[in-house]
Amino acid sequence: MLEQISRVMFWLCVGEIAARSGLLPLPAPVTGLILLYAELAVRGKPPDDLGVLADRLLQFLGMLFVPAGVGVIAYLDVLKAEALPILAAVIGGTAITLFVTMMVANWIGIAIARGQEQKPPRLEGAVRDVNL
Amino acid sequence: MSTFSQFTSLTWTSLAEKPVLETGATVFAFLAATRISRLGGNHPLLNPTLLAIVLISLGLEATHIPYEACLRGADTIHFMLGPTVVLLAVPLFRQRAVIRASARLIAVGLAVGLPVGVLSAVGLAWVLGASSQTILSLAPKSVTAGIAVGISEQIGGLQTLTIVLVIMTGITGAVLGPIVARLARIDDPRVVGLTMGIASHGIGTARALQINEVAGAFSGLGMGLNGVLTAIVLPLIFGWFRF
Numbered sequence: 227m228l229e230q231i232s233r234v235m236f237w238l239c240v241g242e243i244a245a246r247s248g249l250l251p252l253p254a255p256v257t258g259l260i261l262l263y264a265e266l267a268v269r270g271k272p273p274d275d276l277g278v279l280a281d282r283l284l285q286f287l288g289m290l291f292v293p294a295g296v297g298v299i300a301y302l303d304v305l306k307a308e309a310l311p312i313l314a315a316v317i318g319g320t321a322i323t324l325f326v327t328m329m330v331a332n333w334i335g336i337a338i339a340r341g342q343e344q345k346p347p348r349l350e351g352a353v354r355d356v357n358l
Numbered sequence: 359m360s361t362f363s364q365f366t367s368l369t370w371t372s373l374a375e376k377p378v379l380e381t382g383a384t385v386f387a388f389l390a391a392t393r394i395s396r397l398g399g400n401h402p403l404l405n406p407t408l409l410a411i412v413l414i415s416l417g418l419e420a421t422h423i424p425y426e427a428c429l430r431g432a433d434t435i436h437f438m439l440g441p442t443v444v445l446l447a448v449p450l451f452r453q454r455a456v457i458r459a460s461a462r463l464i465a466v467g468l469a470v471g472l473p474v475g476v477l478s479a480v481g482l483a484w485v486l487g488a489s490s491q492t493i494l495s496l497a498p499k500s501v502t503a504g505i506a507v508g509i510s511e512q513i514g515g516l517q518t519l520t521i522v523l524v525i526m527t528g529i530t531g532a533v534l535g536p537i538v539a540r541l542a543r544i545d546d547p548r549v550v551g552l553t554m555g556i557a558s559h560g561i562g563t564a565r566a567l568q569i570n571e572v573a574g575a576f577s578g579l580g581m582g583l584n585g586v587l588t589a590i591v592l593p594l595i596f597g598w599f600r601f
Contacts (some may be wrong), residue, residue, distance in 0.1 A: 231441075234444050234445060235441065237444055238440050238441055238444050241444075251512065251593040251594060251597060252508075252512075252589055252590060252593070253505060253507075253508020253509060253511070253512060253589055254440065254508070255439070255440045255441075255443035255444050255504060255505070255508060256443070256505055256508060256585070256586055256589040256590075258440070258444035259443060259446050259447045259450075259586065260586065262444055262445075262447035262448075263447040263451055266447060266448070266451045267451070267454075272448055272451060272452075276445075276448060277448055277452075279445065280445040280449065281448075283441070283442045283445055284442060284445060284446070286388075286442075287442055287503075287504065287560065288388070288405075288406050288407040289384065289385065289388040289406075289407070289410070289435065290435055290436065290438050290439045290504070291407050291439075291503045291504075291507075291521050291525070292384050292387065292388055292407060292410045292411055292414065292435070293380075293384055293433070293435050293436050294436055294507065294521050295407065295408075295410075295411040295518065295521045295522060295525070296411055296414050296415055296418070296425055297425065297518035298411070298518045298519060298521070298522045299415055299418070299425045300425065300518070301516065301518060301519050304491075304492065304519065305519075308487075308488050308489065308492050310486055311482065311483040311484075311485075311486035311487060311488035311492065312483065312488065312492065312496070312523070314482045314483070314486055315478075315479040315480070315482045315483040315488070315496050315499070316479070316496075316499065316523060316526045316527050316530055317530050317534075318478070318482050319475070319478035319479035319481075319482055319499070319527075320475075320478075320499075320527050320530040320531050320534060320558060321530075321534055321538065322474065322478040323471060323474045323475040323478055323500065323531075323553075323557040324531060324534055324535055324538040324553055324554070324558075325538050325542060326470060326471075326474050327467055327470050327471035327475075327552075327553040327556060328538060328539060328542055328544050328549055328550065328553045329542060329544075330467075330470045331463060331466055331467040331470065331471075331549045331552060331553060332542075332544045332546055332549045334462065334463060334466045335463050335546050335548065335549055338462055338463060
């Protein structure tokens, strides 16, 4: 387990160095995430302990925002003064995003499914011929 | 001063110096919030994070403890956010077979959902006269909170405001997602899940998991990929414009 904690801290450190030195305009944890993913892709399989660590910690992800969230008390005036644009952006923006994304993705999904229904038989035959 | 009150005031000062009390209060509040949420059938409106924030705020109000004291004390918990976000790589890696099998669908969902999510929020807020600080805090609203706070800091928004806006967005997406799908007559669980993850991160994913496992997996995928891509794209764009 300690090995896995060091692994996570190592990639987070690399991310932190990249962010602080101005090398990458990415939040340090995101760089760490990408590098850990790359390491797993090279290994082919995540170590068992790492899976356990991830499952345990990600279960409490919601709790980690509570302290900073409480800080919003200091900005209640901002929230009240800009209630209309904020609510419009959050509710209206999310509704627009859901609708547009679902429509386009669904349309593409149908197009892909239709394409796959027609192609495979002929394609497979052709590949087999070449291999022979 | 009586011995008892001397004892309690001493205890109080030593507790105030170490973050034991605040950390404990945060964990306890979240535990209570999780129980309340479970009692309500895990309804998205009963989001545990939001409930815990409200519980602690009410507690601070009642005890007249300034919230700055609470923030400083809870640094311990806030610190855990970094390593936990790094660990998001693990569930994302577990889904690599799904990513490969539906690569085109996922790519299209992200290519549409990411810019529409950012532009609709920023655009509506700008048209209705929000301050630039609020607009910057709103920009990463669809991204999972751990990544969103990093983006917000990078582009000059307010982290605390972003967290609350992110949670509000998650709740909105979790409630509206299934309704929009029904109105648009879309029943492909891959499309519904992916979209809910892109538009409303973890809270939307929790709701998508209640639809079915496929919707849940695609939602988690949408959340993770949208988070990473937005973290790459947004600082670049806002770096160019600098408004």
